[in-house]
Amino acid sequence: MNIILLPESEQNQSRWFIREQRQLTHIYGHLNAKVGDTLKVGIRNGARYIAEIIAMNTTEIEIKVLEKVSLPEKCPITLVLALPRPKVLRRLIMDSVTLGVEKIILLHSFRVDKSYWQSPFLKQLDDYVTLGLEQAGDTYAPEIQLYQRFKPFVEDVLPELIQQKDWAYVAHPYIENKLPKNIASEQGIIIVGPEGGFIPYEIDLLIKNGCQAIQLGNRILRTETAVSYLLGRLSAY
Incomplete structure (x- = not known):
C-alpha cells in the first residue's frame, strides 16, 4: 500500500479521518506510524497529498494536509x-x-x-x-x-x-x-x-x-x- 485512499466524500470535510480497518492495520502494523509522522494520502478520483498524523486511536486516525503532490501519469x-x-x-x-x-x-x-x-x-x-x-x-x-x-x-x-x-x-x-x-x-x-x-x-x-x-x-x-x-x-x- 503506497498511498492511503480516502473516499470522495472526504474531499469537502474540514477534518480528515482514516477509519478503514485494512488501512489502520497497515499504518499501525506495517508503518509503525505515530503522531507527527507523515503519510501519502489521496482522495479517490481526486488529488494526492502529504499529510501529517495529528491524532490516533484504535478506530481512527486524524490527519491534516501539509502539501499537494502530483499524480503519476496515466x-x-x-x-x-x-x-x-x-x-x-x-x-x-x-x-x-x-x-x-x-x-x-x-x-x-x-x-x-x-x-x-x-x-x-x-x-x-x-x-x-x-x-x-x-x-x-x-x-x-x-x-x-x-x-x-x-x-x-x-x-x-x-x-x-x-x-x-x-x-x-x-x-x-x-x-x-x-x-x-x-x-x-x-x-x-x-x-x-x-x-x-x-x-x-x-x-x-x-x-x-x-x-x-x-x-x-x-x-x-x-x-x-x-x-x-x-x-x-x-x-x-
Missing part, C-alpha cells in the same frame, strides 16, 4: 480483454490499474466460459481497482465496461472507439506483423483474447472493423503475461 491505453478466468481477472485488473490504463473493457468471446460472467469476482472489481491504485500511488480509477456479446461490440462500439485513437491492435500469435516501436506517447486500443486466443472468425471481424493484428514473438504467452508485456511496452517513456 497510460493512454484502452485495454479490451476477453473475460479471463476469475482468479486471473483479479491479477489482470490490479496490474492494469497499477500500470495506469485509462479504460478497461471486459468482453465475451467464443473461448470464454459463460460461467465466468456469473463469477462473484465481477462484483469485486472495485476492490481490485483500489489495490491497483494503492500500489501505484494513484487516485483516479479507470473506467470499466462489460460486454457479453462479441459481435455487437466489435461492429457497433469498437469502430467509434477506434476513431478517437491513434491505433488499435489485437494481439494474435499466428500473424506476421509485429508490435511497432515508439508508440508509447500515442493513444490507442490493445485487444487481448482468452487462453487459446480468438478464433479465426473473431480475428477477421476485428480486422474488418479497424484493428491491426500483431504478434509478440514466437512464444505462446499466458493472458496475464501478454497483457503485462504489452502495457509495459506501450507505457515506456
Whole structure:
C-alpha cells in the first residue's frame, strides 16, 4: 500500500479521518506510524497529498494536509480483454490499474466460459481497482465496461472507439506483423483474447472493423503475461 485512499466524500470535510480497518492495520502494523509522522494520502478520483498524523486511536486516525503532490501519469491505453478466468481477472485488473490504463473493457468471446460472467469476482472489481491504485500511488480509477456479446461490440462500439485513437491492435500469435516501436506517447486500443486466443472468425471481424493484428514473438504467452508485456511496452517513456 503506497498511498492511503480516502473516499470522495472526504474531499469537502474540514477534518480528515482514516477509519478503514485494512488501512489502520497497515499504518499501525506495517508503518509503525505515530503522531507527527507523515503519510501519502489521496482522495479517490481526486488529488494526492502529504499529510501529517495529528491524532490516533484504535478506530481512527486524524490527519491534516501539509502539501499537494502530483499524480503519476496515466497510460493512454484502452485495454479490451476477453473475460479471463476469475482468479486471473483479479491479477489482470490490479496490474492494469497499477500500470495506469485509462479504460478497461471486459468482453465475451467464443473461448470464454459463460460461467465466468456469473463469477462473484465481477462484483469485486472495485476492490481490485483500489489495490491497483494503492500500489501505484494513484487516485483516479479507470473506467470499466462489460460486454457479453462479441459481435455487437466489435461492429457497433469498437469502430467509434477506434476513431478517437491513434491505433488499435489485437494481439494474435499466428500473424506476421509485429508490435511497432515508439508508440508509447500515442493513444490507442490493445485487444487481448482468452487462453487459446480468438478464433479465426473473431480475428477477421476485428480486422474488418479497424484493428491491426500483431504478434509478440514466437512464444505462446499466458493472458496475464501478454497483457503485462504489452502495457509495459506501450507505457515506456
